[in-house]
Amino acid sequence: xxxxxxxxxxxxxxxxEALLLSLELTGTEDPISLFRDDDGTYYCMDDTCSHEEAxxxxxxxxxxxxxCPLHSSRFCLRNGRAMCxxxxxxxxTHRLEIRDDDIYIFPxxxxxxxxx
Numbered sequence: 001x002x003x004x005x006x007x008x009x010x011x012x013x014x015x016x017e018a019l020l021l022s023l024e025l026t027g028t029e030d031p032i033s034l035f036r037d038d039d040g041t042y043y044c045m046d047d048t049c050s051h052e053e054a055x056x057x058x059x060x061x062x063x064x065x066x067x068c069p070l071h072s073s074r075f076c077l078r079n080g081r082a083m084c085x086x087x088x089x090x091x092x093t094h095r096l097e098i099r100d101d102d103i104y105i106f107p108x109x110x111x112x113x114x115x116x
Contacts, residue, residue, distance in 0.1 A: 004097055004104030008034055011101070015040050018057035018066070020047055021105075028107050032094060033057040035077050037064050043077035044094040044105045050075075051087035078111070 005026065013019045013036040026032050031047035033056060041064070047057050054070035061067075065074045065083055073087030080091040093111040097104045 004095075004106050006102050007105050008103045009101050010042075010098060010103060012103075013042070016061050018059075018061060020055065020057040026105070026107050030092075031055070032105070032107060034096070034103060034105070035061055035066060037077060038062055039064075041077075042096060042098065042103060044096045044111065045075070045077065045080050046092045046094075048091070049073060049087060050082060050089035050091050056091065 007021050008019055013034055015036050016038045017036055019034045021032050033047040035043045047055050049056055049068040051073050052070050054068050056066050059066045059069045064077050066077060067074045071086050074083040075091050076083055080093045082088055082090055095106040095109040095111050
């Protein structure tokens with residue numbers, strides 16, 4: 001999987017929105033979502049909140065964070081870190097690359113910004 005998996009075109013996700021990727025596409029057991037921050041930057045991380053079974057792609061995206069729609073935990077889109085309670089555990093990030101107008105992800109490979 002050194003070349004990554006093409007998951008979307010850059011215009012498929014509007015700023016401040018997310019795209020839940022199909023498990024068949026990613027080949028993973030856990031759901032993954034592609035997030036686009038309000039500044040237009042793309043991020044990829046697991047879709048499930050680490051606190052409860054809630055879809056982060058249904059949450060609110062702003063200032064490089066996504067807020068869980070269930071209990072309002074927030075996660076950093078860069079590194080998956082839980083930013084506030086009730087979540088205390090991070091959400092796994094995945095590396096992505098933009099090539100021309102396409103977005104490729106590398107499931108299981110932490111994002112380049114995971115240490116920030």
